[in-house]
Amino acid sequence: MSAKQGWDIFCKVVDNFGDIGVSWRLARQLRQTHNLTVKLWVDDLQVAQRMMPAIDINKSSQVVDEVTVYHWHAHADFSQPADVVIESFACELPVPYLAAMQAQSTTWINLEYLSAEPWVADFHAKASPQNNGLIRYFYFPGFTENTGGLLSFGMHSNVLSNTKQLFSKPPKSAFKISLFCYPHAPIHDLLRVMEKGSTPIHCYVPATSILPQVASYFALPNLVVGQTLQSANLTVEVLPFLSQDNYDALLAHCDINFVRGEDSWIRAIWASKPFIWQPYFQEDHTHMQKLNAFIKQFYANAPTDIVSVIQTMHESWVCNALSPQVWQGYLAELEGIKSVTQDASQALQQQSDLASKLVIFCNNL
Ligand code: TRH
Numbered sequence: 047m048s049a050k051q052g053w054d055i056f057c058k059v060v061d062n063f064g065d066i067g068v069s070w071r072l073a074r075q076l077r078q079t080h081n082l083t084v085k086l087w088v089d090d091l092q093v094a095q096r097m098m099p100a101i102d103i104n105k106s107s108q109v110v111d112e113v114t115v116y117h118w119h120a121h122a123d124f125s126q127p128a129d130v131v132i133e134s135f136a137c138e139l140p141v142p143y144l145a146a147m148q149a150q151s152t153t154w155i156n157l158e159y160l161s162a163e164p165w166v167a168d169f170h171a172k173a174s175p176q177n178n179g180l181i182r183y184f185y186f187p188g189f190t191e192n193t194g195g196l197l198s199f200g201m202h203s204n205v206l207s208n209t210k211q212l213f214s215k216p217p218k219s220a221f222k223i224s225l226f227c228y229p230h231a232p233i234h235d236l237l238r239v240m241e242k243g244s245t246p247i248h249c250y251v252p253a254t255s256i257l258p259q260v261a262s263y264f265a266l267p268n269l270v271v272g273q274t275l276q277s278a279n280l281t282v283e284v285l286p287f288l289s290q291d292n293y294d295a296l297l298a299h300c301d302i303n304f305v306r307g308e309d310s311w312i313r314a315i316w317a318s319k320p321f322i323w324q325p326y327f328q329e330d331h332t333h334m335q336k337l338n339a340f341i342k343q344f345y346a347n348a349p350t351d352i353v354s355v356i357q358t359m360h361e362s363w364v365c366n367a368l369s370p371q372v373w374q375g376y377l378a379e380l381e382g383i384k385s386v387t388q389d390a391s392q393a394l395q396q397q398s399d400l401a402s403k404l405v406i407f408c409n410n411l
Contacts, residue, residue: 049409050129050153052083056118058137059090064326066094067309068197069134070290072157073113075200075401082405085128087118097290127152130408133182135159147180153408154180160187160196160308162340167192171407185407187400189343194407197309198399199316212292213299214274214283216248221377222300223249225256226310227324227363233259235368236304241280242370245377250296252285260284301380304363315344318391320383322363337364347393348386355379 053076057069066088073086088094091103100110106117116122124143130153133139139147139154147154158169170186170193187194216222223240227233233256240247251260253271260282261269269275275282288296293310297303297317305314306324314321323340325333337360345353359376362368376383 052085052128053130053132054085054087054128055132055134056087056137056139056143057089057134058118059088059093060135060137062307062326063093063097064307064309065135065137066090067097067290067307068157069132070094070098070113071197071200071309072132072134072401074111075197075399076405077112079198079200079401080405083128084112085114085116087116087122089118091115091117096287097293099289129153130155132157132404144178144180148178152180153411154182155185155404155408156182158184158186160312161336162189162343163335164339170194183407183411185404189340189394191397195398195400195403196312196315196394197401199395212288213250213285213296214248216281217246220246220248220281221302221380223247223302223304224296224300225249225251225304226254227256227304227306228327229255229259230327230366231256231304231324231363232366232368234263236363236373237263237280237282239368239370239373241278243279243374243377246279246281248281248283250283250285250300252293252296253287257284315387315391315394318388320380320387322359324364334364337361344390344394345386347389349382352379352382352386356383 055069055073057065059065069086073084076082077084091101095101095103098110101115102108106122108115124140125146127143127147127150131139131147133154133156136156166186166188167190169184170188172184174182174184176182185194187196189196237260240249257269261267264275264277269284271284271286273284294313297313297319301319303314303317303319303321305311305321307326311323314323325336327333341353341357341360345356355375358372362372
């Protein structure tokens with residue numbers, strides 16, 4: 047048993063699903079793998095429910111997968127801080143909770159965004175003394191041993207649905223592709239190159255904010271879950287927004303995964319299939335630095351000609367223009383890309399994972 051047994055995770059849903067996606071996965075890993083008592087405080091239960099279907103949005107507290115999930119709102123009871131508190135993505139802990147932490151000498155961790163940029167190692171685990179006498183530690187996830195590590199594949203909950211019922215099985219000759227991206231990606235370009243390409247493609251699209259773009263490509267006013275559309279070599283299947291575990295099953299089922307942000311990116315790495323990552327857009331273009339640093343780090347041991355194909359595909363996707371040449375070039379190298387992705391994924395799996403490192407870090411403070 048850990049010396050610091052009680053852990054609170056605070057999660058503010060700023061936009062999208064990454065904040066709750068990372069927090070929920072970390073909560074389950076701390077509970078299931080490290081046997082800790084975990085409370086997850088979430089300000090938006092409706093968004094949480096999309097990936098945790100068991101949640102009742104009307105309850106102020108409930109147990110899901112052995113984690114106690116609390117609705118974080120102004121009038122909640124913050125008088126009992128845990129041994130360790132994780133403030134995810136600088137979400138700002140409630141003032142009464144901060145006050146109560148002083149009496150409890152709670153360990154305070156700010157969990158930062160993931161990046162493969164080299165500066166991360168220099169900033170990881172730094173202490174920042176606060177005016178109220180508490181120390182806030184900055185915990186940076188990362189791809190190297192001298193960072194905070196990555197959330198591991200982890201254990202699944204028992205509710206994983208039968209994947210045969212979830213996704214249809216296209217003909218063997220077809221490539222299976224999952225599509226999760228930001229709406230500003232060149233979605234029409236992608237659908238066009240897949241439709242006109244020489245290989246049959248079955249593209250699974252979980253229901254997110256990109257559905258209007260997919261609908262307009264097929265000249266339809268909207269799309270509904272369960273709908274299948276077909277044109278030339280392209281079949282599109284609209285899936286519901288899946289639970290986190292079923293989304294993992296989708297990534298494992300596909301030959302190529304388009305992912306974005308933070309958590310789906312890591313899940314694609316663990317799925318060990320070729321993937322195309324769209325980083326979260328940043329005005330100052332730091333997302334391009336993040337992308338380049340990741341490709342350099344993750345594919346460091348891959349042959350340069352394959353890395354160049356991967357880089358070109360990513361740049362096209364992230365910079366909003368995808369030509370048939372780039373797409374066909376990528377498919378032509380798919381076997382090589384698969385092999386280098388598997389190697390890189392396996393190498394990363396040898397490193398200590400984020401939850402394990404975090405537990406050791408907090409117990410050593
Ligand atoms: O939703 P995102 O774009 O989240 C982003 C990023 O984390 C970004 O860095 C951050 O600044 C911003 O949020 C606030 O992408 P991400 O991180 O991949 O999170 C998506 C989550 O949704 C992930 O946990 C996987 C999950 N998911 C499902 O559970 N079911 C689904 O059907 C799909 C498509 C995703």
